[in-house]
Amino acid sequence: MTTQLTLTALPGIPLVEPGDDLSTVILEAYARVELTPADGDVLIVAQKVVSKAENRYAHLRTIEPSAPALDLAGHTRTDPRLTELILRESREVLRQRPGVIIVEHQLGYVHANAGIDRSNIFSDDDDDPRVLLLPADPDTSARILRDALHERCAADIAVIINDSAGRAWRNGVIGFAIGSAGIEPLRDMIGQPDMFGRALERTQIAIADELAAAGSLLMGQASEATPVVLARGIHFNTSELGSTRLIRPKHEDLFR
Incomplete structure (x- = not known):
């Protein structure tokens, strides 16, 4: 079976102002590249446009x-x-x-x-x-956008809101999820067999973070003006659990 993930930076996103309807902005961008919203689409949306629409100035x-x-x-x-x-x-x-x-x-x-x-x-x-500032509640922001898209086009679209941050022990920033809706953000593989039948003991996959990082490659960090990326081909479990599942509890954090 062939596995393929495609990433498309939706073009022509205007400068977002407070009160703008992001679902309208995004659906107009779909149409610009003659794409139709489809079940299983994942939209990776830059935190900055969400914050601007919510007037987090x-x-x-x-x-x-x-x-x-x-x-x-x-x-x-x-x-x-x-x-x-x-x-x-x-x-x-x-x-x-x-x-x-x-x-x-x-x-x-x-x-x-x-x-x-x-x-x-x-x-x-x-x-x-x-x-x-960051959105006051990014998971709620993602859910509102997902619901608005579903109401307007009937497609079951997942939404990830991403931001950039540095990491302990590594140079450079990377995209990570601060909000999500409609996608299982953390896939627990503990107990599942590896290629040789050994049970995995600690493996959890940060699905939302991996997609956020992939989207950031197309978004860029400067004047690219491509704050919305469409991911197609990723197999994921639908979930209403938000991205807070990705935060390691403080008592388990060896860096603090």
Whole structure:
């Protein structure tokens, strides 16, 4: 049996503004390449366009740094207003060095600067720059988008919301899932036989993360403007469990 996975960056995605309907944006992109939404499609959607549609902007001029933010900013040489936002979005500061603050985000993900970003964000006031926060609940965002697509085209489409992050012991960023709907994010293979009949003891496959990383190759990190990637050919189990299953419990995390 031949196994094939195809990835297509849906073209012509416009700059997303607060309140935009992402299901409309995506279906118009399908039509642009003469593709019809189909059962089993997986849409990998960049976190940034989800956050923009949900108006997850913050204006630094409106942020009043707290004493802890001022102290941390002094150590990390970061804008105290940005540091305050990072603390508000985080449960705990894990590591720090000049320019970078590694935190456990309120969502549970370990992330640099709480995922707050300034890249590819238009601001018409240099004295009051805008920054973009992660979606408040990415799993819910993914589910809402999946439901809207199903209502409009009747296809059973899974949705993954991805972001980029660094990894312990490895250079470079990689895409990973911060939200998902309609796809089993973590496939448990424990107990299944390998090629020689030995039972697998620890193997769990991060399906959503692997697809998020694959999608990131086409999305890029700079001016590519391709924030939605269609994956076809992947065999997956449908699930309403969100991507929080991918987060390792703190007591099992050997890096903390």
